[in-house]
Amino acid sequence: MKKIFIALFVPLIACSQSLPHVNKPNPNDIKIDERCENCGGLYESPVPFSQLNEIDTVSCFNEPGPKLYVSGIVYQKDGKTPAADIILYFYHTDQTGVYPKRGNEKGYARDHGYLRGWLRTNAKGEYHIYTLRPGSYPDSRNPAHIHMVVKQPGVEAYWIEDFFFADDPLLPGSSDVSRNPRGGNGVLTIEHKNGMQVARRNIWLEWM
Numbered sequence: 001m002k003k004i005f006i007a008l009f010v011p012l013i014a015c016s017q018s019l020p021h022v023n024k025p026n027p028n029d030i031k032i033d034e035r036c037e038n039c040g041g042l043y044e045s046p047v048p049f050s051q052l053n054e055i056d057t058v059s060c061f062n063e064p065g066p067k068l069y070v071s072g073i074v075y076q077k078d079g080k081t082p083a084a085d086i087i088l089y090f091y092h093t094d095q096t097g098v099y100p101k102r103g104n105e106k107g108y109a110r111d112h113g114y115l116r117g118w119l120r121t122n123a124k125g126e127y128h129i130y131t132l133r134p135g136s137y138p139d140s141r142n143p144a145h146i147h148m149v150v151k152q153p154g155v156e157a158y159w160i161e162d163f164f165f166a167d168d169p170l171l172p173g174s175s176d177v178s179r180n181p182r183g184g185n186g187v188l189t190i191e192h193k194n195g196m197q198v199a200r201r202n203i204w205l206e207w208m
């Protein structure tokens with residue numbers, strides 16, 4: 001409950017698209033993806049990576065809709081060592097399956113919309129996301145999902161398997177779900193607690 005209380009009063013930065021972007025890719029970083037067309041959104045954090053923390057609450061969290069809390073631990077590739085200071089970027093649709101825009105978006109927000117956020121794992125590798133559960137794309141068979149991009153030190157940002165929802169009727173048999181998901185299984189098992197949908201996903205880094 002304490003975490004929920006804290007999250008509701010975290011500065012709401014996810015919709016602040018007018019702030020200058022202060023993070024840049026390092027050309028010396030190791031490249032995992034030859035091409036990651038959406039990874040650049042990670043660098044659009046409105047504050048320096050060093051000022052992020054392990055909690056992010058999207059600015060629309062208090063608007064109507066199913067509230068979703070996802071948390072987990074990011075581990076090194078060895079599978080057991082918690083990974084601190086890992087930058088995470090997520091974005092997703094609203095309940096109608098649309099990436100919502102306000103019309104003044106710049107950069108990747110023109111595609112990703114304002115339901116997005118940035119985090120930095122703490123010393124225990126933990127992260128906490130408070131958002132509204134997305135819907136599937138309109139008139140599609142694509143299961144609802146949350147995109148996530150990961151940045152570990154010395155490695156260029158890369159995508160991991162989307163977050164999906166085990167209770168999504170569009171999920172079974174969907175080709176969107178990988179057999180060997182990067183970052184580990186992204187299918188969330190939802191529990192209902194304190195008026196929120198709650199799930200956990202641990203993440204394993206791709207690079208040592």
Ligand SMILES: [Fe+2]
Nearest residue numbers: 092093145147
């Ligand atoms: Fe998507």
